[in-house]
Amino acid sequence: xxxxxxxxxxxxxxxxxxxxxxxxxxxxxxxxxxxxxxxxxxxxxxxxxxxxxxxxxxxxxxxxxxxxxxxxxxxxxxxxxxxxxxxxxxxxxxxxxxxxxxxxxxxxxxxxxxxxxxxxxxxxxxxxxxxxxxxxxxxxxxxxxxxxxxxxxxxxxxxxxxxxxxxxxxxxxxxxxxxxxxxxxxxxxxxxxxxxxxxxxxxxxxxxxxxxxxxxxxxxxxxxxxxxxxxxxxxxxxxxxxxxxxxxxxxxxxxxxxxxxxxxxxxxxxxxxxxxxxxxxxxxxxxxxxxxxxxxxxxxxxxxxxxxxxxxxxxxxxxxxxxx
Amino acid sequence: xxxxxxxxxxxxxxxxxxxxxxxxxxxxxxxxxxxxxxxxxxxxxxxxxxxxxxxxxxxxxxxxxxxxxxxxxxxxxxxxxxxxxxxxxxxxxxxxxxxxxxxxxxxxxxxxxxxxxxxxxxxxxxxxxxxxxxxxxxxxxxxxxxxxxxxxxxxxxxxxxxxxxxxxxxxxxxxxxxxxxxxxxxxxxxxxxxxxxxxxxxxxxxxxxxxxxxxxxxxxxxxxxxxxxxxxxxxxxxxxxxxxxxxxxxxxxxxxxxxxxxxxxxxxxxxxxxxxxxxxxxxxxxxxxxxxxxxxxxxxxxxxxxxxxxxxxxxxxxxxxxxx
Numbered sequence: 001x002x003x004x005x006x007x008x009x010x011x012x013x014x015x016x017x018x019x020x021x022x023x024x025x026x027x028x029x030x031x032x033x034x035x036x037x038x039x040x041x042x043x044x045x046x047x048x049x050x051x052x053x054x055x056x057x058x059x060x061x062x063x064x065x066x067x068x069x070x071x072x073x074x075x076x077x078x079x080x081x082x083x084x085x086x087x088x089x090x091x092x093x094x095x096x097x098x099x100x101x102x103x104x105x106x107x108x109x110x111x112x113x114x115x116x117x118x119x120x121x122x123x124x125x126x127x128x129x130x131x132x133x134x135x136x137x138x139x140x141x142x143x144x145x146x147x148x149x150x151x152x153x154x155x156x157x158x159x160x161x162x163x164x165x166x167x168x169x170x171x172x173x174x175x176x177x178x179x180x181x182x183x184x185x186x187x188x189x190x191x192x193x194x195x196x197x198x199x200x201x202x203x204x205x206x207x208x209x210x211x212x213x214x215x216x217x218x219x220x221x222x223x224x225x226x227x228x229x230x231x232x233x234x235x236x237x238x239x240x241x242x243x244x245x246x247x248x249x250x251x252x253x254x255x256x257x258x259x260x261x262x263x264x265x266x267x268x269x270x271x272x273x274x275x276x277x278x279x280x281x282x283x284x285x286x287x288x289x290x291x292x293x294x295x296x297x298x299x300x301x302x303x304x305x306x307x308x309x310x311x312x313x314x315x316x317x318x319x320x321x322x323x324x
Numbered sequence: 325x326x327x328x329x330x331x332x333x334x335x336x337x338x339x340x341x342x343x344x345x346x347x348x349x350x351x352x353x354x355x356x357x358x359x360x361x362x363x364x365x366x367x368x369x370x371x372x373x374x375x376x377x378x379x380x381x382x383x384x385x386x387x388x389x390x391x392x393x394x395x396x397x398x399x400x401x402x403x404x405x406x407x408x409x410x411x412x413x414x415x416x417x418x419x420x421x422x423x424x425x426x427x428x429x430x431x432x433x434x435x436x437x438x439x440x441x442x443x444x445x446x447x448x449x450x451x452x453x454x455x456x457x458x459x460x461x462x463x464x465x466x467x468x469x470x471x472x473x474x475x476x477x478x479x480x481x482x483x484x485x486x487x488x489x490x491x492x493x494x495x496x497x498x499x500x501x502x503x504x505x506x507x508x509x510x511x512x513x514x515x516x517x518x519x520x521x522x523x524x525x526x527x528x529x530x531x532x533x534x535x536x537x538x539x540x541x542x543x544x545x546x547x548x549x550x551x552x553x554x555x556x557x558x559x560x561x562x563x564x565x566x567x568x569x570x571x572x573x574x575x576x577x578x579x580x581x582x583x584x585x586x587x588x589x590x591x592x593x594x595x596x597x598x599x600x601x602x603x604x605x606x607x608x609x610x611x612x613x614x615x616x617x618x619x620x621x622x623x624x625x626x627x628x629x630x631x632x633x634x635x636x637x638x639x640x641x642x643x644x645x646x647x648x
Binding site: 011039076077078079081084102104108110111112113114115116117118129133150151172175180181182183184185186187188189190191192246247249250251252253254256257 | 335363400401402403405408426428432434435436437438439440441442453457474475496499504505506507508509510511512513514515516570571573574575576577578580581
């Protein structure tokens with residue numbers, strides 16, 4: 001099942017069901033928002049699946065996806081937690097700035113708590129107040145959780161995953177060093193994150209979803225030029241199950257919590273990158289200097305995931321950097 | 325106006341209005357939850373103020389505060405951001421572990437993004453899975469914000485403050501050093517935060533609320549013994565207005581965001597402490613060793629704020645540490 005939130009002027013948008021090929025939608029009458037559905041998933045899920053079947057059987061009453069304005073599936077969420085599960089990303093970025101990865105790199109997941117009250121839709125322009133802040137995109141996979149009790153194990157974590165999406169975890173790279181030096185983690189250096197239009201239940205992904213990892217080709221483009229085509233199933237050292245068990249060590253999470261994989265990253269140069277920081281790190285290590293500039297007003301970023309048949313699974317995140 | 329959320333079995337509770345002396349309440353018919361009221365504050369505020377007037381004029385239809393089960397005013401919030409505005413706390417705690425405060429201590433506020441999806445009520449027991457984690461309380465003042473656009477100035481920040489509360493920002497002190505060493509800030513070391521039963525509009529505080537700082541006596545007790553009686557108006561280097569302008573530098577915040585002051589701390593020994601870490605730091609500096617242990621199962625923490633007439637303004641946070 002594919003779900004999405006259409007912009008109806010409300011804070012949470014109107015929940016809709018999307019047909020299998022991502023072209024038509026039907027409003028979820030009786031379930032106003034995705035958060036409401038997640039709050040009472042056992043009741044809402046069968047209703048929504050019924051609508052999805054109706055839509056696949058008869059499209060006459062449905063709307064056209066291409067004509068609608070999409071919000072993030074959750075335009076505001078109770079938590080947004082981002083991991084760093086593709087270790088290659090961290091190793092590379094830290095190596096470029098002469099820093100060591102943490103000693104517990106392979107045993108203790110790194111996560112940070114991000115802002116979740118104002119999330120961006122897949123086509124939201126990104127207003128850039130100051131190009132010196134070093135704006136960068138980050139292509140990621142994310143899951144939306146149901147209620148997660150403290151102490152959930154990796155084995156029990158799969159049952160807590162309701163939906164998958166893509167994320168663009170915008171970062172101000174040049175604000176990060178001073179902020180992390182203060183010791184309390186990211187804050188101003190992580191502006192609002194954007195999400196793909198569609199959120200999919202795990203069953204919709206079939207064989208591509210295995211043991212808490214998603215397989216697919218994440219294609220990232222800058223101004224129409226492909227900078228990365230990465231296998232999301234390769235190099236994700238900690239699975240989403242591991243990440244859920246990690247975050248749930250000391251507290252509960254409510255339905256609607258979003259958890260990200262961290263920047264998708266594959267070893268070697270062939271696959272390219274899902275963020276400019278990694279490209280700049282590779283340039284620095286190869287040439288002694290970073291050559292690709294951070295983003296400027298007018299730049300366009302596109303992030304999309306394709307299956308083996310070349311179908312776009314979550315719809316595209318496509319955002320333009322604008323003047324603030 | 326005093327607002328609170330009564331436990332009716334729902335995720336957000338039922339919003340109620342409390343009378344001036346904190347003894348009686350009236351359900352806010354037509355406004356289900358505090359979040360709903362914050363979402364449409366311009367409409368909800370006059371309705372709620374009308375109910376408050378009705379309650380103060382005639383208590384016959386009202387319920388007794390002492391007989392009700394209170395949730396946090398926002399049992400789940402879209403963001404919980406905690407500052408460290410009482411610099412004495414940070415200086416003292418870092419001095420005790422031989423660390424320097426950041427060079428920008430007095431010019432650049434320290435804040436961290438905390439978990440906000442599962443917040444504790446004023447009487448929630450606190451289940452402790454492992455006493456070795458070093459459980460500590462932290463008495464704080466917190467504000468609930470309306471919508472805050474990016475770029476809000478300190479001068480414009482006051483208009484964004486809807487409500488004030490008290491917070492108990494539970495911490496696992498012994499998990500903090502390893503977690504901060506990883507560089508991404510607190511996560512597992514900060515379990516769910518608890519809040520006072522009542523949330524007050526700024527006008528209700530009269531002269532005690534000045535330029536983004538609250539004056540009052542914050543009394544913290546452990547097992548019935550007073551460990552601190554602190555002036556919340558003294559030593560808050562950054563006001564809430566400063567903190568709001570700081571967090572809004574790079575993104576927007578939605579209505580219902582909670583922002584904390586950080587542990588209240590006064591200079592000198594006379595006022596005592598609002599957390600055990602500070603007491604242990606003072607002991608370490610005076611005697612070469614920390615003598616007060618962290619919290620254990622059975623310990624009871626009470627945090628309350630009094631005005632000059634000795635009235636409890638927000639109701640008490642009173643929690644017992646229980647076996648997990």
